[in-house]
Amino acid sequence: MFSYQTKDEFNVESAINEENVLDTLSKSGVDVLWRDNNSSSKHVADRVTYEDFRTPELNPVCDEECRDVGMIDGLQEYLDGDQGDKLIVLHQMGSHGPAYYLRYPEEFERFSPACKTKELSECSQEELINAYDNSILYTDYFLDQVIDLLENNRHHYEASMIYIGDHGESLGENGVYLHGLPYMLAPKSQTSVPMIVWGGTTTDLNMQGTEALKDLPHSHDGLTNALLSLFEIETDTYLEMPHPMIAVFH
Numbered sequence: 001m002f003s004y005q006t007k008d009e010f011n012v013e014s015a016i017n018e019e020n021v022l023d024t025l026s027k028s029g030v031d032v033l034w035r036d037n038n039s040s041s042k043h044v045a046d047r048v049t050y051e052d053f054r055t056p057e058l059n060p061v062c063d064e065e066c067r068d069v070g071m072i073d074g075l076q077e078y079l080d081g082d083q084g085d086k087l088i089v090l091h092q093m094g095s096h097g098p099a100y101y102l103r104y105p106e107e108f109e110r111f112s113p114a115c116k117t118k119e120l121s122e123c124s125q126e127e128l129i130n131a132y133d134n135s136i137l138y139t140d141y142f143l144d145q146v147i148d149l150l151e152n153n154r155h156h157y158e159a160s161m162i163y164i165g166d167h168g169e170s171l172g173e174n175g176v177y178l179h180g181l182p183y184m185l186a187p188k189s190q191t192s193v194p195m196i197v198w199g200g201t202t203t204d205l206n207m208q209g210t211e212a213l214k215d216l217p218h219s220h221d222g223l224t225n226a227l228l229s230l231f232e233i234e235t236d237t238y239l240e241m242p243h244p245m246i247a248v249f250h
Helices: 012-016 021-027 068-072 075-080 125-152 207-211 221-230
Strands: 031-036 049-052 086-091 160-164 195-199
Touching (some): 021 031, 021 086, 021 221, 195 207
Parallel strands (some): 031 049, 031 086
Antiparallel strands (some): 160 195
16 A cells, blocks of 8 residues: 555565655655554554554553553553654554454444354354444544644644545355455455545545545555655656546645
């Protein structure tokens, strides 16, 4: 998602040894902070500030597992510091399977009965979907908290949020579960992901122009250009794309 290689040409080994868009932003004076509550950055954040929120050592919101909302802790103090350009990446646990029932606190179990096991074939599809939907509800709450933080800092920052999933999940359709099938074989449920773009009252995002792009086909390849454009970085490393992911005022 942050590479200068497109999906069709992407190679993990070479990408690790190449500059990615976070490196470019950092070299251009943007303070990049990566907070992780998932499986690490896969070397994407090797050269920027990285904080592991998968344990109570940093994450103050942990019960059965550490919660995504804990990554917001301390960000106000961070924003109150040097008020230069900042990019904050919050890598969620989100709705990662198979233990969907662990992805949300008990109070977010609005859909029931919910599947309460990692052995997904032991649950009905309704139970599995309910557990997944509860995890989505918790992500909705998490994003609401992020937006509140950004809106509260509108007087000091041109605040914007881009939320995008890295993959989808199969929930038992045709006997298929989780994710990870080769792209050419994977069902749409694994390859079609959500994207939300939010701009505060002082954002540099052209929200009307961005909304006009919403029904066009997009891919993760467009995120690199979107970040470069949002931070007004002039570079020859923009990827050739049929259309932008977002529209920005300059």
